[in-house]
Amino acid sequence: MSTAPVQDAIARWVRYWALFTAAWALLVISIGGLVTSKGVGMAVPDWPTTYGYNMFFFPVSQWTGGIFHEHVHRLVASLLGLFTLILAVGLQWTDARRGLRAVGWIAVVLVVVQGILGGKRVVLNSVDVLGVPGATFFGVLHATTAQVFLSLLAVLALGTSTAFGEWLRSVQSRVRPMDASIGPWLAIMAAVVFLQLTVAATMRHQHAGLAVPDFPLAYGQLYPPTDDASLLAINQRRTGVVDDAPVTAFQVHLHMTHRILAVALVAAAAWTWRRAAGLGRGWRKAVRAWCGLFAVQFALGAVTIWTNKAADMATAHVAVGATILSTGVAMAAARLRVERQFLRAFGPCGADDAFIKPCSAVAVARSA
Amino acid sequence: MKHLTSIAALAAGATTLLSGDVTGTVTLKGTPPAEKPIAPLMADVNCGKAAKGTVTTRHYVVGAGAGLGNVFVYVKAGLDGKKFDAPATKPVMDQVGCLYEPYVLGAQTGQAVEIRNSDAFLHNVNFMRSDAGNTTFNFAQGAGAKPVDKVFPNQEVFVKLQCNVHPWMFGYIGVVSNPYFAVTDKDGKFTLKGLPAGKYTLAFKHLKAGEVTQEVEVKDSGAAVSATLEVK
Numbered sequence: 001m002s003t004a005p006v007q008d009a010i011a012r013w014v015r016y017w018a019l020f021t022a023a024w025a026l027l028v029i030s031i032g033g034l035v036t037s038k039g040v041g042m043a044v045p046d047w048p049t050t051y052g053y054n055m056f057f058f059p060v061s062q063w064t065g066g067i068f069h070e071h072v073h074r075l076v077a078s079l080l081g082l083f084t085l086i087l088a089v090g091l092q093w094t095d096a097r098r099g100l101r102a103v104g105w106i107a108v109v110l111v112v113v114q115g116i117l118g119g120k121r122v123v124l125n126s127v128d129v130l131g132v133p134g135a136t137f138f139g140v141l142h143a144t145t146a147q148v149f150l151s152l153l154a155v156l157a158l159g160t161s162t163a164f165g166e167w168l169r170s171v172q173s174r175v176r177p178m179d180a181s182i183g184p185w186l187a188i189m190a191a192v193v194f195l196q197l198t199v200a201a202t203m204r205h206q207h208a209g210l211a212v213p214d215f216p217l218a219y220g221q222l223y224p225p226t227d228d229a230s231l232l233a234i235n236q237r238r239t240g241v242v243d244d245a246p247v248t249a250f251q252v253h254l255h256m257t258h259r260i261l262a263v264a265l266v267a268a269a270a271w272t273w274r275r276a277a278g279l280g281r282g283w284r285k286a287v288r289a290w291c292g293l294f295a296v297q298f299a300l301g302a303v304t305i306w307t308n309k310a311a312d313m314a315t316a317h318v319a320v321g322a323t324i325l326s327t328g329v330a331m332a333a334a335r336l337r338v339e340r341q342f343l344r345a346f347g348p349c350g351a352d353d354a355f356i357k358p359c360s361a362v363a364v365a366r367s368a
Numbered sequence: 369m370k371h372l373t374s375i376a377a378l379a380a381g382a383t384t385l386l387s388g389d390v391t392g393t394v395t396l397k398g399t400p401p402a403e404k405p406i407a408p409l410m411a412d413v414n415c416g417k418a419a420k421g422t423v424t425t426r427h428y429v430v431g432a433g434a435g436l437g438n439v440f441v442y443v444k445a446g447l448d449g450k451k452f453d454a455p456a457t458k459p460v461m462d463q464v465g466c467l468y469e470p471y472v473l474g475a476q477t478g479q480a481v482e483i484r485n486s487d488a489f490l491h492n493v494n495f496m497r498s499d500a501g502n503t504t505f506n507f508a509q510g511a512g513a514k515p516v517d518k519v520f521p522n523q524e525v526f527v528k529l530q531c532n533v534h535p536w537m538f539g540y541i542g543v544v545s546n547p548y549f550a551v552t553d554k555d556g557k558f559t560l561k562g563l564p565a566g567k568y569t570l571a572f573k574h575l576k577a578g579e580v581t582q583e584v585e586v587k588d589s590g591a592a593v594s595a596t597l598e599v600k
């Protein structure tokens with residue numbers, strides 16, 4: 001008896017499962033963001049146990065205060081590990097593409113590494129690593145690995161989607177000519193977004209998100225002074241309820257770097273929006289929706305400052321940032337793969353090697 | 369030889385006798401930011417019940433005559449080369465109503481600090497980072513748990529304690545290598561008891577306002593000093 005119908009059914013199910021796992025990963029990142037925003041990452045001082053309990057049997061009655069957020073983060077993250085393993089097995093069984101199957105298994109390895117990093121962030125909190133406090137070192141590593149992991153899941157979700165499959169087939173069979181080349185540009189933007197998220201994670205794990213508490217100006221200026229007298233005056237008035245540690249010149253510069261990168265990314269997104277006119281309808285919509293997220297993210301960043309880093313706003317800022325990176329990586333990966341194949345088949349479109357150039361006319365002419 | 373030893377002992381006793389109390393007041397110049405209500409404390413299911421009225425931050429405790437509370441006063445210079453045994457008494461840092469009490473505490477290096485939890489629920493006590501090389505810790509202290517003693521071998525002003533279960537809870541310990549330190553009361557007043565006669569540099573350190581130093585000469589009648597910290 002053939003197993004093909006069963007495999008087809010599972011393949012359909014894997015598509016949804018990939019999407020679900022990516023969404024679950026975004027949830028885990030959001031809860032992790034909430035843990036950092038609330039400053040409760042150390043509310044459970046032990047790991048892998050929780051106050052001496054096996055974490056799955058920690059009494060619900062003790063899920064109070066910061067323990068609730070940290071413990072829930074650990075539980076949903078544990079489930080994410082299980083979900084990722086199921087996804088990798090499902091892909092292994094149903095998907096013929098070796099590359100995609102490999103990404104599934106890399107995701108499994110990464111989710112395990114990520115879990116260990118989360119644990120180390122707790123138990124090695126006070127140990128310096130390469131001259132950096134453990135809380136910052138492991139915190140930033142944990143946060144950025146989460147972004148890489150989510151990006152892999154987004155690649156899997158897009159790679160297994162029906163819509164992408166149809167587009168891939170239509171381009172490969174030349175039913176539809178290739179539209180403008182945008183893959184390299186998307187990859188560059190995704191790389192800069194990752195850099196921006198690393199800066200942001202460094203800020204957040206030093207609790208220096210409000211190192212500059214006003215916006216659009218910075219301490220009433222375009223760029224704030226960071227001499228000793230100015231820093232003393234700044235810290236004298238830094239009297240929050242939770243974030244009370246004094247800020248340093250480095251933290252102020254880091255915060256300003258985050259702002260400058262944000263402006264640059266929004267400008268790049270606006271440019272990409274305009275140039276997306278050369279894409280086919282589906283991709284044009286997708287790329288423009290992605291560009292729109294940059295505007296949303298910029299506004300969330302501003303609101304985070306104006307609300308004195310309200311935990312819900314800061315967490316939404318983290319979640320949208322993760323969404324921008326993961327969808328950007330998935331789109332860039334998809335475009336790069338197909339555009340490379342297309343280039344091999346039809347050669348370069350012209351001497352001009354601009355990031356975005358209309359290829360369809362040349363490609364159609366050559367394929368004719 | 370026996371006589372020489374006796375003379376030396378007498379001389380040492382005389383030096384000890386020539387000591388006095390340093391008293392004074394620390395004031396704040398300028399207008400500090402207003403204290404904020406600790407909203408998450410009052411919203412917390414346990415802490416809200418334990419709170420009496422509106423609980424606010426304690427960044428600047430300013431009393432009568434602009435006296436500034438919670439300033440850690442200690443001898444910064446003038447005792448070079450002298451060694452002091454750690455006292456057997458234990459200063460207490462308590463957790464009450466989801467706040468550390470006192471907010472600022474003083475201790476000598478090598479002296480045990482007793483950390484208590486008087487609340488009917490759990491706190492964790494996190495000493496996350498030490499620039500002076502003191503051993504950091506993060507432990508849970510449930511309701512009715514035995515007090516925990518912690519010793520800080522190195523001078524550090526301030527050691528910062530934090531509860532992450534209730535992330536607005538901060539407590540600070542000024543740890544110095546001599547027994548001459550004090551924390552100003554709500555009106556900014558302090559006393560350094562039994563400081564041997566001599567010239568010293570006193571430091572006045574506040575968590576937010578910063579630090580100022582002042583030279584003082586102590587005679588057997590003691591000395592009176594006043595210091596001013598300024599918020600810009």
